[in-house]
Amino acid sequence: MTTTAPQQPATKDAATSAVRARLRGQIQQLLAFASLIAIVVFFSIANDRFLTWANVTGILLAATVVGLLALGTTFVIITGGIDLSIGTGMTLSAVMTGVFLTYLGMPLWLGVILAILFGGLLGLINGVNVAVLKIPPFIATLAMMLVAAGLSLVISGTAPIYFKETPDFVRLATGSLIPGIRFPNGVLIFIIVAIVAGVILKKTLLGRYTFSIGSNEEATELSGVNVTKWKIAIYTFAGLFTGLAGVLLASRLSSAQPALGMGYELEAIAAVVIGGTSLQGGKGSIVGTVIGALIMAVLTNGLRIMSIPQEWQSVAVGAVILIAVYLDILRRKNA
Numbered sequence: 001m002t003t004t005a006p007q008q009p010a011t012k013d014a015a016t017s018a019v020r021a022r023l024r025g026q027i028q029q030l031l032a033f034a035s036l037i038a039i040v041v042f043f044s045i046a047n048d049r050f051l052t053w054a055n056v057t058g059i060l061l062a063a064t065v066v067g068l069l070a071l072g073t074t075f076v077i078i079t080g081g082i083d084l085s086i087g088t089g090m091t092l093s094a095v096m097t098g099v100f101l102t103y104l105g106m107p108l109w110l111g112v113i114l115a116i117l118f119g120g121l122l123g124l125i126n127g128v129n130v131a132v133l134k135i136p137p138f139i140a141t142l143a144m145m146l147v148a149a150g151l152s153l154v155i156s157g158t159a160p161i162y163f164k165e166t167p168d169f170v171r172l173a174t175g176s177l178i179p180g181i182r183f184p185n186g187v188l189i190f191i192i193v194a195i196v197a198g199v200i201l202k203k204t205l206l207g208r209y210t211f212s213i214g215s216n217e218e219a220t221e222l223s224g225v226n227v228t229k230w231k232i233a234i235y236t237f238a239g240l241f242t243g244l245a246g247v248l249l250a251s252r253l254s255s256a257q258p259a260l261g262m263g264y265e266l267e268a269i270a271a272v273v274i275g276g277t278s279l280q281g282g283k284g285s286i287v288g289t290v291i292g293a294l295i296m297a298v299l300t301n302g303l304r305i306m307s308i309p310q311e312w313q314s315v316a317v318g319a320v321i322l323i324a325v326y327l328d329i330l331r332r333k334n335a
Helices: 007-046 053-078 086-103 108-131 137-156 167-174 185-203 205-215 217-222 227-253 264-274 286-305 310-334
Strands: none
Touching: 007 286, 053 086, 053 167, 053 185, 053 205, 053 227, 053 264, 053 286, 086 108, 086 137, 086 227, 086 264, 108 137, 108 167, 108 227, 167 185, 167 227, 185 205, 185 227, 185 286, 205 217, 205 227, 217 227, 264 286, 264 310, 286 310
8 A cells, every 4th residue: 555555646647747738739739720720811811812723732732842851850859859951851862863763764663662762761871870879860960961962963963853754753743633623643642641640650669669769768768668779760761751752842843953952951840840849859740740831831832922022931931930949948848
């Protein structure tokens, strides 16, 4: 009795804390969704071209690229890490798609798979640097960001690679599989991938260890979990999203632009944080990340369609990132 009685209040407190944390997460998602609706309503009133089907599909396609990067980044950030190389990694994957399909003439399915796996390889290197060599994630992925940017320029010869000889590849993102409705395949792919990522995060061992490492890495290791192995797996898994984003971006643009990806990493990280994932790790959701990606895409498109100058668009996006990070700080203080 002396050993079990004191544990009951502690157990109750832990359960109460878990319920409160879950409620805070749900409130954060609702606030993010309400913000998305408010932004859509504002731009709809401000410009009658905003809600046209062509513009809506353009927004969704833009959200697809940022969203795919953000999905992978969600896993990394929940572990308490960061990946600054996803933007240039995406560009390098797009360039490698051009190499496989245009320079080497590989079949479409093989070139696409190899490009996605190439993104996974970049993630694997990041994972080894972080988990094995113990390089801080910020430094390891910053170095990879520069390496990927440089390789993209070297491999492409600083010139875009066009996919004129592979029209089927161009239709991969912009074509439509739904008869009679112009609903881009890229958006359909993003929806399917987001559902799969959500299931993996919630229902699989990879997802459980992602949360566990982010909540308390030392305790996770002491409980017998091979944290090094799982960290490498998580960064590699995130790299696959980078590769897929590169493939879809190249398909959407009908070319692989060697200097395009810089800046995408900030939008993706902002989408993750806006969606309620904590930069301190241990908390996050795929639903929130999808909402965050939509907010970033709607904001960028809305400002552009209102003919706001590019420099002021950058100011607005930067302000959103600052607000998102500040809200994350407030959440941690109130936790």
